[in-house]
Amino acid sequence: MDTDRKTIQAICLFCGSSPGMDPAFKLAATQLGTTLAHNNIRLIYGGGHVGLMGVAADACLSAGGEVVGVIPRKLMEKEVGHAGLTQMHVVETMHERKALMTRLCDGFIALPGGYGTLDELFEALTWQQLAYHLLPVGILNVSGFFDHLVKFLDHARDERLLRDAHRNSLIVDTDLQKLIARMQSFVPPNNEKWLDRASKESIV
Ligand code: AMP
Numbered sequence: 457m458d459t460d461r462k463t464i465q466a467i468c469l470f471c472g473s474s475p476g477m478d479p480a481f482k483l484a485a486t487q488l489g490t491t492l493a494h495n496n497i498r499l500i501y502g503g504g505h506v507g508l509m510g511v512a513a514d515a516c517l518s519a520g521g522e523v524v525g526v527i528p529r530k531l532m533e534k535e536v537g538h539a540g541l542t543q544m545h546v547v548e549t550m551h552e553r554k555a556l557m558t559r560l561c562d563g564f565i566a567l568p569g570g571y572g573t574l575d576e577l578f579e580a581l582t583w584q585q586l587a588y589h590l591l592p593v594g595i596l597n598v599s600g601f602f603d604h605l606v607k608f609l610d611h612a613r614d615e616r617l618l619r620d621a622h623r624n625s626l627i628v629d630t631d632l633q634k635l636i637a638r639m640q641s642f643v644p645p646n647n648e649k650w651l652d653r654a655s656k657e658s659i660v
Pocket of ligand 1 (some may be wrong): 469471502576596
């Protein structure tokens with residue numbers, strides 16, 4: 457088990473490229489950006505200036521935080537890339553983007569979003585399940601947005617398609633501070649001694 461865990465210094469955010477209907481989503485994105493800045497936690501994200509991603513990035517920057525974007529060239533050329541970030545990595549593919557975001561962070565948080573957010577969330581969970589990384593994966597359940605998804609995962613577990621340990625490794629909370637605290641004390645479900653945090657560069 458990975459007992460020598462460092463504190464979380466960078467969080468990768470997955471969230472909607474749209475703002476969504478409920479004003480609570482934007483508020484949560486703002487709170488997340490501000491909270492990371494105040495706790496000296498770097499924000500790693502998809503690099504866009506649109507939707508909830510743009511809101512979180514702007515809030516983090518305004519509060520004096522560091523924000524690192526990882527964006528595929530195609531999206532950058534469509535001019536949705538954020539021009540004011542601390543650092544922007546331009547990559548060729550969506551796969552490279554997810555791999556680099558994983559290398560740059562110490563944990564993942566998902567806010568409300570659509571296919572892009574869900575794809576990123578489930579890839580992070582799948583890689584954790586296979587011990588490609590041992591990082592915590594959390595959902596901030598704003599206004600019950602993820603209630604149905606969480607129920608579905610329980611259903612998958614009940615149908616024996618998802619192991620208990622892997623179902624339980626997903627951290628779900630409605631409170632951001634509690635979510636981050638739970639992520640800090642996360643114990644990975646896999647006990648693969650040869651796959652530790654120090655070696656993730658060579659794996660992902
Ligand atoms: P979605 O949830 O479908 O709105 O997709 C949002 C997620 O997909 C974000 O976390 C991004 O990593 C990625 N993404 C989707 N659209 C964009 C965009 N226009 N610019 C940058 N990243 C995007």
